[in-house]
Amino acid sequence: MSPQITPIADTEQDLELSERLLTPDGTRIANPRLDPFVADVDAAQLRALHRDMVVLRRIDAEGVALQRQGQLGLWAPCQGQEATQIGTARALETRDYVFPSYRETGVIYARGAQPGDYVRMWRGEEGAAYDPAALRVAPLQIIIGAQTLHAVGYALGIQHDRADEVAVTYFGDGATSQGDVNEAMIFAASYGAPVVFVCQNNHWAISEPVAVQSQYPIAGRAPGFGIPSLRVDGNDVLACLAAMRWALEHARSGQGPAYIEAVTYRMGPHTTADDPTRYRDEEELESWRRRDPIARLEAYLRAAGELDAQHLAETQNAADQVAKEMRAACLGMVTRPPLAVFDGVYAEPHTGLERQRHEYSAYLASFESEA
Ligand SMILES: Cc1ncc(C[n+]2csc(CCOP(=O)(O)OP(=O)(O)O)c2C)c(N)n1
């Protein structure tokens, strides 16, 4: 007999349980826990967050298009998760270090990625999608949850060096079932590591609904590890900014790790290799379209008389420009010669590596003689 799995709550209740500052129709509400963290945020800053989210959605759409046109092997869309990614990433200091999963296009955008950085890995051109040291973002992690351990290890280093930095790791709802994530939380709590865990609960782990990952709100698990947590409406960019400022302040001030569960929704497929119509209902998708994070902020700004045609036009132009540059960078990438895969493996050459290089070179040459 298969176990009976009941969702923790339906979508409406699910969101009621999370902290927010903007309701889905764009009404600003008071929240004593979050308000102090965004007291300085004015209309200009909100417009900048809006611009970020619109540009990110355009980058994401271009990634999907490039994959469909055969220019990328794969793409992991983040449509619907813009508020979570932009709100949390805009709270970071440049010196902080991020350990992301494959879906964090918005986080690398906020860290200053160049147009080619979004596609390089998905095109299979190089091991890392960008220079991790320059962006202070570790390579996009495909192994579910592994990056949480890397973040905690890095955070222990920060602690050892007495550096004024925080390590931040992003992962999904499905990842919370991985041993790695739980082990990372135990280490972080035991040693008081300056690390922030950001769980993007987008309701799905490929075709598995969040109800089979947890029978309890995910943020509720963290206190059991000794880590304070906050469950935030992940489609409310202002609330995400506030929650992340709380978490960063907590970790930076030597109080140890903090945990955020951002309740959001993956509007698109898991990746371009997935067909979500096979496992989820159109009504569910429709209910989340009504909570679109960009529309929500637009509604608030419009009602406040702070969204003019000039901002919208400039934003659209910026988005189109980034997408154009991203496409040009993608199509212009020069594929490295096959033997270059050996170059970045070790800092110094050694005989084992040289032997492998030689063998691979001979293998490649065998095709030339056949031709
Ligand atoms: C250790 C490991 N197991 C399985 C997979 C295959 N896999 C790729 S994505 C994924 C689901 C992840 O879901 P979630 O953590 O919710 O993140 P999301 O994709 O929704 O952002 C799985 C099982 C993997 N990449 N690594």
Ligand SMILES: [Mg+2]
């Ligand atoms: Mg997920």
